[in-house]
Amino acid sequence: MTGAALIVCAAEDAAAGDLARRLAPDCLIVTPPDLSRAGWTYAGDPALRRGVADDGPFTVVDLCGVVTRLVAIESSQLPHVRAVDREYVAAEETAFLRAWLRGLPVPVINPPVPMSLSGPMWQPVQWAAFAAGLGIDTLAAQQVGGRTRAAPDTHLFGPEPGDHRVVVCGRGVLRGPGLDDRYLTQTQQLAAAADVPYLTAYFRHDRLSGVDTWPAPTEPEVLDLVAAELRNEPAGFRPPVAGRTSSVGSR
Secondary structure, X not given: OOOEEEEEOOOOOHHHHHHHHHHOOOEEEEOHHHHHOOOOEOXXXXXXXXXXXXXXXXXXXXXXXXXXXXXXXXXXXXOOOOHHHHHHHHHHHHHHHHHHHOOOOOOEEOOXXXXXXXXXOOOHHHHHHHHHHOOOOEOOXXXXXXXXXXXXXXXXXXXXXXXXXXXXXXXXXXXXXXXXXXXXXXXXXXXXXXXXXXXXXXXXXXXXXXXXXXXXXXXXXXXXXXXHHXXXXXXXXXXXXXXXXXXXXXO
């Protein structure tokens, strides 16, 4: 691997800790208090951007990839800042980090969007309508007057025990044993259209039943999948994953 993987996460994020151990020693961790360290710089040329982790300063050219596990910087994550200033500092650091992460010449899992530092935080009904708009059979969307909207059974959209799942991370993929290729194709289509390289799609009765854009990298196979993408290892299938291990929007 050329360069270190950068993990941006909360200090108490156990899944991030598992991933850091999997990537060690080529790994840097940045938590919200680190963003207050002197030395962070933004430049229009991403290669000139600099950051500071607990281990010291780094530049973008020192990195092989980034994993972002924060939606935003929360005021409660900045105990070193005066209480009266925490909301303001949290908002400013969120805006700075969003800009800093955009356009990097390395994989960013998942890239920031205007309302989140780590991909869209859509509600199940939004994912259902988005997927149906791509032509993916979905449990909770229907066509009305040529437009896709939520169906009355929207509550059905959400993973349940026994659902089939497919996990994608960039070019790599995990899927349950014997799972049809069309589920893989649909998951990759969904990830590409939403610009979310790392997600889990769930399927029930041949229809999409849920989406998770924050699958916790705790299982060995999922850790390997993320590590392979960050290390730019050859794409391909990883060992199969059976059953369900995480919920939509799990943290």
